[in-house]
Structure formats: C-alpha cells, structure tokens
Amino acid sequence: MELDDRTLITRTLAGDSDAFGQLILKYQDRLYRTLVHMLGSAHDARDVAQDAFLLAYRKLQTFRQESSFYSWLFRIAYHAAVSSRRKHHAHRSLDHRREETGREPVDDSPASDPTQPLHRTEQQQIVHDALNQLAPDYRDVLVLKELEGLSYEEIATLLNCPIGTIRSRIHRGREELRVRLVRALEQEGD
Amino acid sequence: MSDRTSEFPDDLLSAYFDGEATADERALVERRLRETPELNQTLTEYGELREALQSLPPVPAPVDLKRAVLSQLSPLPTPRAEAATMTRFSRRWLVPAAVSTALVAVVAVSTLALNRNAGNDVAATALPPMSAEKTDAVVVMNSVDGPAAPARTEVSHEVSNTDTDAAQPVLAMTAPAVRSDAPSVEMMRQKLQGLGKVVAPGELIEYLDVVNEQPVIVSYTVVDVMDALDDMQVLLQREGMRPVGALDDEAKNRIMSQVGDDTIAVYLEAPTEQLDQFIQELPVLFEPPVPAEPLAVTDQPGSLLPRPAQADFAPASNSEGQALKPAASMAKEEGYVSDEPLQVVAPVDKQLRQRLQLPPASGDPRPRQQSRADTPPSRDPGRPAEAPATRGGQGEKNKPLGTARRGIILILQSGPD
Numbered sequence: 001m002e003l004d005d006r007t008l009i010t011r012t013l014a015g016d017s018d019a020f021g022q023l024i025l026k027y028q029d030r031l032y033r034t035l036v037h038m039l040g041s042a043h044d045a046r047d048v049a050q051d052a053f054l055l056a057y058r059k060l061q062t063f064r065q066e067s068s069f070y071s072w073l074f075r076i077a078y079h080a081a082v083s084s085r086r087k088h089h090a091h092r093s094l095d096h097r098r099e100e101t102g103r104e105p106v107d108d109s110p111a112s113d114p115t116q117p118l119h120r121t122e123q124q125q126i127v128h129d130a131l132n133q134l135a136p137d138y139r140d141v142l143v144l145k146e147l148e149g150l151s152y153e154e155i156a157t158l159l160n161c162p163i164g165t166i167r168s169r170i171h172r173g174r175e176e177l178r179v180r181l182v183r184a185l186e187q188e189g190d
Numbered sequence: 191m192s193d194r195t196s197e198f199p200d201d202l203l204s205a206y207f208d209g210e211a212t213a214d215e216r217a218l219v220e221r222r223l224r225e226t227p228e229l230n231q232t233l234t235e236y237g238e239l240r241e242a243l244q245s246l247p248p249v250p251a252p253v254d255l256k257r258a259v260l261s262q263l264s265p266l267p268t269p270r271a272e273a274a275t276m277t278r279f280s281r282r283w284l285v286p287a288a289v290s291t292a293l294v295a296v297v298a299v300s301t302l303a304l305n306r307n308a309g310n311d312v313a314a315t316a317l318p319p320m321s322a323e324k325t326d327a328v329v330v331m332n333s334v335d336g337p338a339a340p341a342r343t344e345v346s347h348e349v350s351n352t353d354t355d356a357a358q359p360v361l362a363m364t365a366p367a368v369r370s371d372a373p374s375v376e377m378m379r380q381k382l383q384g385l386g387k388v389v390a391p392g393e394l395i396e397y398l399d400v401v402n403e404q405p406v407i408v409s410y411t412v413v414d415v416m417d418a419l420d421d422m423q424v425l426l427q428r429e430g431m432r433p434v435g436a437l438d439d440e441a442k443n444r445i446m447s448q449v450g451d452d453t454i455a456v457y458l459e460a461p462t463e464q465l466d467q468f469i470q471e472l473p474v475l476f477e478p479p480v481p482a483e484p485l486a487v488t489d490q491p492g493s494l495l496p497r498p499a500q501a502d503f504a505p506a507s508n509s510e511g512q513a514l515k516p517a518a519s520m521a522k523e524e525g526y527v528s529d530e531p532l533q534v535v536a537p538v539d540k541q542l543r544q545r546l547q548l549p550p551a552s553g554d555p556r557p558r559q560q561s562r563a564d565t566p567p568s569r570d571p572g573r574p575a576e577a578p579a580t581r582g583g584q585g586e587k588n589k590p591l592g593t594a595r596r597g598i599i600l601i602l603q604s605g606p607d
Binding site for chain 2: 017020021024025028029031032033036037042046049050051053054055056057058059062063064072075076078079080083123124127128131142145146147151152167168170171172174177178181
C-alpha cells in the first residue's frame with residue numbers, strides 16, 4: 001500500500017530512511033523529466049535532482065507541510081537548476097560533454113526510445129531540440145506551464161516575477177518555439 | 191499571427207489560450223476571433239504546441255538515483271537533540287544573530303528574492319557547535335541572495351583544510367548570515383573538493399540552501415586569510431566594524447579550548463555597503479570575478495536577468511526607501527554591542543597602520559558607519575581610492591562582486607605557525 005506524503009515525512013523524521021526512499025521513488029521521474037527539459041542535459045538534471053532530494057531531506061524538519069511535498073521539492077530543484085545553469089554559463093553541447101567525460105552522454109532524447117514509431121520519434125526529437133534552443137527564460141516558463149502544469153501565478157511566485165512578465169515570456173516562448181518548429185518541419189520536408 | 195495593435199496586446203491570445211485572461215480580456219479576444227480568422231489558426235497552433243510538448247516521452251530518472259541519494263543521508267537531528275547541542279556559547283551568539291537577521295530581511299528586498307511568500311518569523315535555532323579541529327582556514331564574510339524574509343541565522347562556518355596540500359593557500363570564506371544551520375566542516379570540505387580545483391582568492395562559491403522552506407543561494411567569497419590577516423584587521427577597525435558583544439573570559443576560554451590557543455574569535459556584523467567596501471579594499475582580492483549572470487534584478491523585480499552590479503551596492507534601504515540602520519547600530523540600540531573597541535587579534539603592521547593613517551589600535555570606540563556615498567577612503571594617498579591595489583601589480587580596480595553581502599561576520603583565525 002502506498003503511504004501518503006505526510007506519513008512518509010513523519011516516518012523519515014523519525015529516522016526511517018526507507019520512507020524517504022519512497023518519496024524519492026514517488027517523485028523522481030516527474031522531477032527528473034522537468035529538469036532534463038529545463039537544463040537540456042541528463043547529466044546536469046541528475047546532479048540537480050540528487051542535490052534537491054538531499055537538501056529536502058536535510059531540511060525536512062523545517063517543512064511545515066503547508067504546501068505539497070512535491071511543490072516544495074520542486075522549488076528547491078528549480079533554484080538548484082538555476083544555480084547549476086549559472087555555473088555552467090552556457091548549455092553544454094553533447095560533443096562538449098563527450099570531450100569532458102570521455103564517455104558517451106546519456107541519450108535522453110525521444111528518438112532513443114525503440115518503442116516509439118519512427119515518425120513520431122522524429123517529430124518528438126524536433127520538439128525536444130527546438131525546446132532546448134529556446135532562451136532559458138522562455139524555456140523555463142514553457143516547461144513549467146506545459147509540463148508541470150503550473151498557473152501563471154504559481155510560476156510568478158516560483159520565479160519571483162510579476163505575472164505580467166510570466167505572461168509575456170510564455171507568449172514569446174510559444175512564438176519562438178512555433179517558428180522554430182515550423183522551420184524544422186519545413187527542412188525535414190525538403 | 192496575433193494582432194499587434196495596442197488594444198490587443200501580443201500576449202493576450204496566449205493568456206486566453208491558457209485560461210489566464212480576465213473577463214474583459216476574454217470578451218475582447220472572442221470578439222477578435224470572430225473578426226479575424228487567422229487568430230483562430232494561431233490558437234490551433236498553440237494547442238498543437240501544447241500537445242507536442244506534453245507528448246514528449248517520459249524521461250525516467252536514473253535507476254540509481256534513489257540509491258545515490260540514500261547513500262548520502264545522515265541521521266536527521268531531532269529538535270530535542272538540536273536543543274541539546276545548543277551550548278551556552280551558542281546561546282550567547284543567538285540573540286545578536288537574530289538582530290542581524292532582521293536587517294538581512296529588509297535588505298534582501300532589494301536583492302534577489304527567490305520567493306516572495308516567505309514567512310516572517312525569526313525562529314530560534316541551535317547554532318552548530320564549533321569544531322574541535324584546529325582551524326586553519328577562516329570564515330570571513332557572507333553573501334546571500336535569498337528570500338525577502340527573515341531567516342534563521344547562523345554565526346559561523348569553520349573550514350579546516352587539514353586534508354589539503356600544505357602549499358595551497360589557506361582559505362577564508364564568506365559565512366552566510368541567512369542560514370538555518372551551519373553545514374559541517376566535512377560538508378564544506380566536500381563542497382570545496384567537489385569543485386575539482388583549487389579555489390582562488392576573490393572567487394565566488396555558491397550553493398543552495400533552504401531557509402524557512404524557501405530556497406536561498408548562498409555565495410562565498412574566498413579569501414587567502416594568511417595574506418589578508420593584517421589588512422583585514424586594519425580595514426575592519428577603520429570601518430568601525432566591531433564585535434557585537436564583548437568576548438568575555440568565558441567565551442574566550444571556550445573558543446580557545448575548541449580551536450587552540452592561537453585562534454581568537456571576533457564577532458562582527460555590518461550592513462551590506464560596509465561589507466562590500468571591505469571586500470573591495472582587501473588588497474589580496476584582486477579582480478574578483480563577476481558572475482556572468484548575477485542573481486539580481488534588472489527590468490523587473492526579481493528577474494533573473496543581469497543588472498549593473500553597481501545597483502548591488504546602493505545604500506541599504508527598506509521597501510519604503512528608508513535608509514536602514516547599520517546592523518551594528520541596531521544591535522547597539524538593543525544593547526548587544528559593547529563599547530569596547532575591536533580587538534586586534536594579531537599585531538598589525540606598523541607601516542601599514544601609518545600608511546592608512548590609522549589611530550592606535552585602541553582608538554575611537556564609536557563605530558564609524560561610512561556610507562558609500564561618502565568619499566571612499568583611500569588606502570594610500572598616492573593611490574586612487576577606486577583602484578585598490580591588486581596582486582601582481584596589474585593596477586586594475588577591483589570589480590564589484592555582483593551580489594550583495596550583508597550580515598554577520600565571525601572570524602576564527604589561526605595565528606601564524
């Protein structure tokens with residue numbers, strides 16, 4: 001039986017690390033997916049997710065549970081992602097990462113999923129690439145809106161921006177993404 | 191594409207699509223949709239975009255993520271255990287720490303507030319017990335970009351470099367004022383090691399923390415304390431940055447017993463501008479790097495866009511534009527500041543003192559709160575005040591560090607071996 005978050009938090013605070021493990025299992029996929037799309041890097045997303053879970057654990061006794069655990073965790077992860085992006089200054093390309101690590105990067109693109117029909121995965125790859133090419137300000141709000149399903153107000157609170165700024169960024173992000181996708185699909189058709 | 195007339199803002203259709211338009215806006219959009227068929231096409235495309243994004247396949251987390259996290263968990267301290275670790279010495283520092291926290295809370299309004307909904311309570315917390323290790327490195331100063339709300343305050347970090355190469359510079363790091371608890375020495379050591387390189391003086395190191403449920407990014411400025419030892423004390427004294435509360439014999443004895451006879455603690459707090467000035471004038475901090483994207487405000491409050499670093503050094507003010515009292519002044523009014531002068535913890539080079547035209551070490555006990563609007567003090571009459579000395583004789587002025595610094599300073603330093 002799956003325990004609710006409150007119970008898992010209580011057990012964690014009582015010293016049951018397995019309970020925190022259940023919280024990790026419950027939210028890791030959702031958190032990781034959003035981070036991958038925000039950061040454009042599976043490697044960075046893993047680091048940020050790990051840091052976020054660790055920090056959440058360390059601060060769990062200060063969590064008053066006035067919001068959901070995931071909301072709180074995601075706030076931590078979002079700021080960890082912003083910090084990570086600042087450290088890297090620029091999105092690292094796959095080639096760059098390969099040069100750095102000497103290993104093949106983890107392929108988190110849709111096209112790597114063998115269960116997907118070819119045409120669909122190609123289109124998903126185009127969307128994936130176009131999203132990653134957006135400026136971080138636009139990419140973040142689109143990911144938060146479309147993947148996390150946050151309202152403008154929730155995004156504004158998270159980013160500490162006026163709602164008007166969020167509204168404008170989402171609009172511009174959509175327009176830019178739309179243009180990029182149209183261009184990419186035209187190239188694919190040529 | 192969307193109508194670009196002033197009556198129909200560019201972002202209105204997108205907001206309408208998201209269900210985020212007001213009733214009046216919805217009426218306007220729906221009227222335009224009837225009049226302008228191409229807007230319907232744009233709406234359709236927005237829907238296709240959403241579908242495309244939401245149909246991106248799930249990206250499962252790495253299979254070992256849980257194991258990796260759990261392997262790094264340490265037992266959580268219970269509130270009772272935390273209280274038990276609160277030593278008499280800790281309690282001594284807690285009250286002035288809370289005073290400074292109130293200042294931090296207001297100053298933070300003008301800096302990056304990561305979350306506007308932070309709470310306003312100042313919770314008492316156990317301060318970390320001081321390390322029994324010999325402290326070779328020194329915590330000097332803090333910088334926190336954090337929520338616009340007070341947070342619990344920690345007094346110090348100690349960083350031991352006992353594992354580092356003896357040839358490496360001894361590091362001093364900024365200590366965050368807005369922290370709920372201090373990371374352990376081991377944690378800080380790991381953070382430094384995790385950088386994969388030897389940090390250089392002037393370098394900023396950041397990490398994420400959570401205070402009152404709100405994420406904050408804590409920045410450290412690295413100082414080679416062995417190089418900075420004399421200058422640091424002189425500058426602190428000249429700036430009137432003073433200990434908050436005299437170090438009585440009990441406190442001194444406790445510190446000595448923990449960190450050794452060659453270490454003396456001075457507990458200070460100062461407003462942002464003073465700490466900024468201190469950092470800028472510290473000669474060993476040459477060309478401190480400016481973050482490429484300082485967490486600061488530009489066009490919109492709270493925006494993550496860069497802004498001119500100069501704005502970070504505006505005199506501290508509250509949300510109503512009133513100048514803040516320096517922390518030391520606040521603390522004094524609250525009775526937490528003694529009239530004792532700063533304790534000079536090591537002999538100050540006489541030539542340096544003369545060069546800076548400083549009074550004797552036991553000089554004017556009144557703190558001198560110098561505004562940045564004042565004429566910047568020149569370290570050397572022959573040297574422009576805005577261009578402090580740089581190591582290597584490059585003569586280039588220190589760059590602003592790009593983030594505000596404020597709060598409490600606790601210096602723990604070892605004497606020369």
